[in-house]
Amino acid sequence: VLWKSGDPVKQILAACKTEKIDLLIAGALKRENLVNHYLGTIARKILHGANCSILMITRPSVDETPIKNIVVNAEDSPYIDEAIWAACHWKMADSSWIHIVRELKLLGLALAANEHCTEEEYEQRKQQMLQQEIDVVEQKLKAIPNQKHKINIKIVSGKAGFELARFAERKEADLLVMGAPPRRFSFFTRVFPHDQEYIFNDLPCNVLMVQPRKSK
Known part of the structure; x- marks a missing residue:
């Protein structure tokens, strides 16, 4: 048990670093108001700054x-x-689902449309791109041994973060799993949001943001 005084975000992030924490579990509000969005809640600042995996709980339950x-x-x-x-x-219940969401690159479709192709050719190109994204996920799944859950691969188009959140809501997801972003966020990304800012x-549900485990 660690007892610290001072800024909670700084103390939590410092403890994660010095103790070489693999997983930080914290509570979070599902929705921020306008002031919290721009100033940053404790949960948001931790998500931005932590160097370990984080499980944000939006639906706490004793049971x-x-x-x-x-x-x-x-x-x-x-x-x-x-x-x-x-x-x-x-660990999941019986008859549970894992929905793996990937984005259809709209730039590729836009380029195909500008190539003066017919409607049939455009649709063929779209189906090819969809299959390519599905193939990427299937290759990743092949590398995971003893994978027994039912899998649904969903390809979305539009603003990826927004579509991901809405899809999680439609599926009444219990957990949303994301890889940690490749860089830290700044005030600039609050005005021009990065996908994960949505x-x-x-937060549509409990969120697990994954980073690789660190060597002790």
């Missing part, structure tokens, strides 16, 4: 609650493989 739906963000992180691995090894601003 054990079975996990029936896990959504995995398979985009925008160097730790996608770790996120999928964590989801596949999470998640941090309006």
